[in-house]
Amino acid sequence: MYLIFLDTETTGLNPKKHRILEIAYKVFDSISGKPTLWYESIVAQSPEAWAEADPTSLTFNGFSWEQILKGKTEKVIASEIANDLNHLGLREYGGVFICQNPSFDRSFFIQLIDSDLQKNYGWPYHWLDFASMYWAVRLLQDPESAKKLKEHSLSKDEIAKYYGIQTEQFPHRAMNGVDHMITCYEAVFGKFNY
Numbered sequence: 001m002y003l004i005f006l007d008t009e010t011t012g013l014n015p016k017k018h019r020i021l022e023i024a025y026k027v028f029d030s031i032s033g034k035p036t037l038w039y040e041s042i043v044a045q046s047p048e049a050w051a052e053a054d055p056t057s058l059t060f061n062g063f064s065w066e067q068i069l070k071g072k073t074e075k076v077i078a079s080e081i082a083n084d085l086n087h088l089g090l091r092e093y094g095g096v097f098i099c100q101n102p103s104f105d106r107s108f109f110i111q112l113i114d115s116d117l118q119k120n121y122g123w124p125y126h127w128l129d130f131a132s133m134y135w136a137v138r139l140l141q142d143p144e145s146a147k148k149l150k151e152h153s154l155s156k157d158e159i160a161k162y163y164g165i166q167t168e169q170f171p172h173r174a175m176n177g178v179d180h181m182i183t184c185y186e187a188v189f190g191k192f193n194y
Contacts, residue, residue: 001030002088002095004124005185007177008108009061011045012054015107019049021063023077023112024174026182027088027095033192039084040175042071043112062171078112086121095124100156100181102127130181134159137188156184163187 006025012018024040045068072080099105106127110118119125131154139146152158157167160180165187168180186192 002036002090003028003030004085004090004095004097005178005182006097006099006105006109007174007181008105009063009172009174009177010057010108011049011052012057013104015111017052018054018057018108019043019045019052020074020108020111021045021061021068021071022174023081023109024178026178027085027090028182028192037084037088038175038178039081040178041077041080042067043077044068044071044073060170060172062173074112081113082117082121085123090124091122092124097124097127098130098133098181098185099127100130100177102129130156130185131159134184134188156181159184159188 004025004027006023008020008024009022010018010020020043022040022042024038026038027036028034029036042063050065050068097106135146135149135154138149153162156177160167160183163184165180165183169176
């Protein structure tokens with residue numbers, strides 16, 4: 001099975017109003033633990049989309065208009081991602097996407113490759129929530145402690161702190177988010193064998 005660790009940076013939190021600015025992922029073979037491919041790109045956006053950007057989101061990801069102008073179009077990025085994942089032979093029951101917040105990342109990923117096209121490609125349907133995975137492990141290890149966890153304790157940075165890992169670099173960038181999530185994942189489930 002393939003594990004696709006994916007992260008996005010966006011102009012805001014509302015996928016009906018905001019646009020994706022950056023995407024990155026790394027794909028691991030869950031048996032060998034070896035990385036099989038990785039991808040990252042800045043996404044060019046229109047002046048209109050940029051004008052709708054939420055200033056708080058831009059503070060977190062640090063993107064400037066000049067950087068966005070140098071990005072690739074959504075169409076080009078969609079084609080590159082499709083070529084990557086289809087060349088890999090990714091199929092519905094042969095992998096899962098893993099994100100800190102899959103409902104967020106998937107809603108912006110759909111801006112690039114819509115759900116119907118993903119289904120036509122036969123890509124995995126399941127987008128796993130790393131925070132829930134962590135909570136389940138804590139619940140199994142120490143039920144009383146897990147019951148006392150607060151919502152903010154499920155952020156990736158709080159999970160990292162629990163395991164003595166540095167928080168994610170600031171400003172946030174998609175590949176940094178992917179690498180940080182992999183480090184946190186390995187702290188919870190053990191190191192990949194590579």
